[in-house]
Amino acid sequence: LVGGNDDAVHAVNTLAGRGLRTLGVARTIPGDLETYELVGMITLLDPPRPDSAETIRRCNEYGVEVKMITGDQLIIAKEVAHRLGMSRVILDAGHLVDPDKSDEEVTQHCERADGFAQVIPEHKYRVVELLQKRGLLVDMTGDGVNDAPALKKANVGIAVHGCTDAARSAADIVLLAPGLSTIVDGITTSRAIFQRMRSYALYRITSTVHFLMFFFCITLIEDWQMSAILLILIALLNDAATLVIAVDNAKISQKPDKWRLGQLITLSLVLGTLLTAASFAHYYIAKDVFHFDSEKIATVMYLHISSCPHFVIFSTRLSGYFWENIPSITFIIAVLGTQVFAMLISIYGLLTPKIGWGWGVTIICISLGYFVFLDFVKVQLFRYWSFELTAKLWPSKTRRTKLQDRKAYAINHARIVGNISKVRKVVIMSR
Structure with a gap:
């Protein structure tokens, strides 16, 4: 309306560099109702929430890459990204619909970029679609009608607090608390639940294989x-020990979790077989070396089966060594309580012939030592068996090729990002 004004354009860009939106104010010239002159500007500030930077940092720690999509100017988007602790690799929405670029090139831009500016609803939808074609699981957050298509397209659509009815209908999850920190709480809670489920499944399959x-x-x-x-x-004590897994201090993984049935079953078979070997050793030593009768052998085997497999639950809760994450007090008391109960029954012969303190303490100590050995075996299996693409011990040639291609792509991606950072530094220094 007011025509070209270099000073006004420079002022708008300067304010945008500080993260401020600008509203121009003009008035008509007296005697000419169709001509306007610029009289001033009103700046509007829409700062990110105080917890947004911390939320993004924690998401990155848990292997969740965050990208910003906004309708603001490119300069404003870069300043907001800087305040949030993100890189300033923000692309204009024109890159998403550039006819001179293939879908593969646009997808690579989407992966490398930390955000997009000056977007419209169809751009948001296209970003989600391109990332999904790359094989990524995409989560989209939004609150308005213009976010609804992308929320519906995403693998997980999250409507934030105060969203419109359209966004709420299109989303899979609706946040009732303000801010995005709830998303991090959801990530940590879900991964803790997954670790507990995995721990329970591994222990239950191991003990079942052993008993059978x-x-x-x-x-x-x-x-x-x-x-x-x-x-x-034995069955009651076993159930009592597994029930407390629900209140265990689960170790939160730094990367998204995935069910790997081959890993789970193979590890369970290995641990179950080793426990079976220990049970046979206890039986034949009691029978052939110490010449116990069948009833006293039953007491020895009862204490062994009630202790050795139960100690393994401290190992199945982690992929590393058992001391790397201390269990909850409730977990420790419940598991050790079952051991004390079984030992007292065996020592004093409440329901079976007694074996005395000497044998009782000896069997418990042997179970502890064997538990440490099983924990070492478990760690070695995790360390030398790659579970990245397959649950098979010896991946096929095709799967090995896929793994190599993925690693090569990751190296190339890191190189490209590094080059972009170097170019950015050179440009800044030249200024």
Whole structure:
């Protein structure tokens, strides 16, 4: 309306560099109702929430890459990104619809960029679509009608506090608390639940393999059976130990988790087989070396089966060594309480012939030592068995090729990002 004004354009860009939106104020010239003159500017500040920078930092720590999509000017978007602790690699929305670039090139721009400016609803939808074609799981947050298409397209659409009805209908999750910190709480809670489920599944499969292999084989080989009351006690103590997994101090993984059934089953079979070997060793040592009768052997086996597999639960809760993450007090008391209960029954012979303190303490110490050995075996399996693309111990040639291609792409991506950073530094220094 007021025509070209270099000073006004420079002022707008300067204010935008400080993250300020600018509203121009003009008036008509007396005697000429169709001509306007600029009389001033009103600046508007829409700062990010105080917790936004911390939320983005924590998301990055947990392997969640954050990209900003805004309708503001490119200069404003870069300043906001800087305040949030993000890189200033912000692209104009024109890159998303450039006819001279292929979808592959545009997708690479989407992956490298930390955000997009001057976007419209169709641009948001296209960003989500391109990232999904790359095989990424995309989460979209929004609050307005213009965010609804992208929220619907995303793998997980999150409507923030105070959103419109359209955004709420299109989203998968609606946040009732203001701010984005709730998303981080959701990530940590879900990963803690996953770790507990994984710990429970690994321990349960391991103990099942152990019980089935030992009792099936020993019944066929020796025609020996444990009394029903002792079997019931073993089952009850086993359930009591596993129930407290729900209140364990789960270790939050730094990367997104994934169910790997091959890993789970193989590790369970290895641990279950080793526990079975220990049970056979206890049985034959008690029978052939110390010449215990069948009832006293039952007491020895009861204490062994009630202690050694139960200690393994301290190992299955982590992929590293058991001391790297201390369990909760409730977890420790519940598991160790079952051991004390089983030991007292065996020592004093409440429901079975007693074996005395010497044998009771010896069996518990052997179980502790064997638990440390099993924990070492578990760590070595995790360390030398790659689970990145496959759950097979020996990946096929095709899978190995995919793994190599992914690593090559990651190296090339890091090189490109490094070059962009170097160019940015040179430009800043030249100014």
